[in-house]
Amino acid sequence: MDMKKVLMLSAISCSAWLLFMLVDFIFLSALSITAASYSKIFPNLFFCTLVLASFLTMGIISGLLALIIYYIKEKLFAIKPSDIFYLPLFLSISLNCVINLYLSYRNLLMLPSLVLITIGVLSLSVLQVIFMQLTSYFKKQLLVAVIALSVSVELCINIIRYFGAGGYWLNSLTPAPVVLMAIGISLFVFISIYYGVMPKIIAKKYCAIVMLFLLASVAVLSWGKATAKPDNDSQLPAAEKPNVILIIMDATRVDHLSCYGYERKTTPHIDEFAKESVLYTKAYSAASWTLPSIASILTGLYPGAHGAHRVEKADNIFSANKLAEDNITLAEILAQSGYETAGVVSAEFLVREYGLHQGFNYFDDTIYIYFFALSAFRPLSFFNLFIPIADYLWANGLYGGRVADQINTSVFSWLDQNIKKAPFFLLIHYIEPHDPYLSEELGISKNAIPEQTRKKYANRTVNYTELERSLIYSVQAGENPLLPEEKALLVNNYDREINLLDKKIDQLLTKLKEKNLYDNSLIIITADHGESFGEHDLMLHGVMLYEDNIHIPLLIKYPFAEKRKGIVNEPVSLTGLAPTILSYAKIPVPKPIQGSPFYDLASQKIVAQNFRDPSWGKREEFKRFDQDLISLIDGDFKIIKSMGGENQLYNIKIDPQEQKNLIGENPRVATRLLTTLDNYIRNLGLLKKKENQLELNQIQIQTLKGLGYVK
Numbered sequence: 001m002d003m004k005k006v007l008m009l010s011a012i013s014c015s016a017w018l019l020f021m022l023v024d025f026i027f028l029s030a031l032s033i034t035a036a037s038y039s040k041i042f043p044n045l046f047f048c049t050l051v052l053a054s055f056l057t058m059g060i061i062s063g064l065l066a067l068i069i070y071y072i073k074e075k076l077f078a079i080k081p082s083d084i085f086y087l088p089l090f091l092s093i094s095l096n097c098v099i100n101l102y103l104s105y106r107n108l109l110m111l112p113s114l115v116l117i118t119i120g121v122l123s124l125s126v127l128q129v130i131f132m133q134l135t136s137y138f139k140k141q142l143l144v145a146v147i148a149l150s151v152s153v154e155l156c157i158n159i160i161r162y163f164g165a166g167g168y169w170l171n172s173l174t175p176a177p178v179v180l181m182a183i184g185i186s187l188f189v190f191i192s193i194y195y196g197v198m199p200k201i202i203a204k205k206y207c208a209i210v211m212l213f214l215l216a217s218v219a220v221l222s223w224g225k226a227t228a229k230p231d232n233d234s235q236l237p238a239a240e241k242p243n244v245i246l247i248i249m250d251a252t253r254v255d256h257l258s259c260y261g262y263e264r265k266t267t268p269h270i271d272e273f274a275k276e277s278v279l280y281t282k283a284y285s286a287a288s289w290t291l292p293s294i295a296s297i298l299t300g301l302y303p304g305a306h307g308a309h310r311v312e313k314a315d316n317i318f319s320a321n322k323l324a325e326d327n328i329t330l331a332e333i334l335a336q337s338g339y340e341t342a343g344v345v346s347a348e349f350l351v352r353e354y355g356l357h358q359g360f361n362y363f364d365d366t367i368y369i370y371f372f373a374l375s376a377f378r379p380l381s382f383f384n385l386f387i388p389i390a391d392y393l394w395a396n397g398l399y400g401g402r403v404a405d406q407i408n409t410s411v412f413s414w415l416d417q418n419i420k421k422a423p424f425f426l427l428i429h430y431i432e433p434h435d436p437y438l439s440e441e442l443g444i445s446k447n448a449i450p451e452q453t454r455k456k457y458a459n460r461t462v463n464y465t466e467l468e469r470s471l472i473y474s475v476q477a478g479e480n481p482l483l484p485e486e487k488a489l490l491v492n493n494y495d496r497e498i499n500l501l502d503k504k505i506d507q508l509l510t511k512l513k514e515k516n517l518y519d520n521s522l523i524i525i526t527a528d529h530g531e532s533f534g535e536h537d538l539m540l541h542g543v544m545l546y547e548d549n550i551h552i553p554l555l556i557k558y559p560f561a562e563k564r565k566g567i568v569n570e571p572v573s574l575t576g577l578a579p580t581i582l583s584y585a586k587i588p589v590p591k592p593i594q595g596s597p598f599y600d601l602a603s604q605k606i607v608a609q610n611f612r613d614p615s616w617g618k619r620e621e622f623k624r625f626d627q628d629l630i631s632l633i634d635g636d637f638k639i640i641k642s643m644g645g646e647n648q649l650y651n652i653k654i655d656p657q658e659q660k661n662l663i664g665e666n667p668r669v670a671t672r673l674l675t676t677l678d679n680y681i682r683n684l685g686l687l688k689k690k691e692n693q694l695e696l697n698q699i700q701i702q703t704l705k706g707l708g709y710v711k
């Protein structure tokens, strides 16, 4: 094969890839937009600019390359100018492969995926070569047919990926992706005809297929609309009942709020709110992570009883049992009693697929899912090496949970439209100060990160989020101890986030005051769980049941007419929140509820549960978490019972840090607490029950892994 032929054929191949990528890009962009439900097309200018910049850069590089090749060709060969069209982006293939391989390596994708990617890339190259060989013997039409085929196959794969995502985003399917897809395909057809590659007759057929596809999509869309649940009309007028506004801060440990005595003035506005509220100094969540804890708040049941917790078989952190339909939630009861119910939430575990939306007439669980965007904007992820894009996305709620500003926007617009629908129950969940502790746009100044820490953890990225993640996981895995300057860095940023959230909550309270909804509403501020900063060599939350994880803030502001405020020093469990609200609204508390209302302090069962994630057992460094735990606080003592491991007993009054395990020293107390606990386990049905696992498909799991979400 002579040089000329090689050039021409590789050029043909490149062009096919260019088109392929273009359609791929447009389709995946469509997916990203859909994922960012309610179709808020490209949320802002900066994001758009980055996308455009990355593609322009690619375009310029490939254009230059094309020019060089064209120049050489002019001098050395005589190829028709139209063939030049095929030249751009030989680079695109190689770059794409390199980026994918690099990202796979960087995100520590499991070996099998790496092997798969390599095999995929190699087989594609081989196919290209065979294809090139063939086209030199057959007519151009064959080439077009193969290009069309390859594009169609890619489309099919993407459609499968899309719908294969467990219907996760089906709820928010809008015409935007269909339109974008149509643009992509039309572009493909147009370019093909323009360059005379695609005979008009095939072009017509292709257009017909596109039209059919569009029609089908519209049909799916209208079907989706037709089967959407109608809003429940409130049957009973219940004007005498108070509005209930439940504010949940994520991962907020009680001792970092200034109204709870923290030496930093982190929460000046909540402190003011506290003066008008009942403040509980010993409030406990029923679990140490989001899903089971909020499920307990909403059902009044302990995790073993409501079942929304970790699964028996899991290989990623998003595997969990959803809250089964047969649970009765606070929102369901309130809705039945004539309340308008609305929830605005901000975490992966709170999207409706996990079942906590039960009973909410309106439930805004929008999450901007960058991992689709990540596959769409491959060049963009490459830019992550030089620009803190991940930081930007996190800080602006475009990756992970939405930030407080976005939540407030959604809440305010709901309030504006539903002000007349009193009484209402409004659940507001803020992701702050959940990790990453990134309180400022575009990350924190690198100067604020200790030199040593930067050197140790930030060698592969400019993103603070990645540095923080590396640091946290290396401590959690027992590879490195948390050094004092590292702890200071994390805690400073964590506190800054709490401080920011405090301002946002103040904006919310101000809005309520403006709308005359403050004075007469029952307003609750609490958290789903706490956070560890090196205590017991732990970071984050969700693996143990120590105080830093389950001791949370709880403030209840009653309508002013009640004149109820003050401080309660007796321990209460958040499972008691639902019955407290119901009792206050004079609605009978259904039998299944296990928590006791807060006015009944003697009946509080301070029990928390944490079920093991089976993936922990597979990794040596996380084996110590591989146990089902249940804790009980009784008086000054706290027992943590491990199913299969060693029990721990602490006197949390004199040893709140839980440093000294008294299990051997104080067998009498241990036995007493264990007996009580065993009674609870038996009578409340707290052992792990039937699985109700939310299925994630392999693609989702791999994508999450690719993101470095799971290490």
Ligand SMILES: [Zn+2]
Binding pocket: 250, 251, 289, 290, 291, 434, 528, 529
């Ligand atoms: Zn949480």
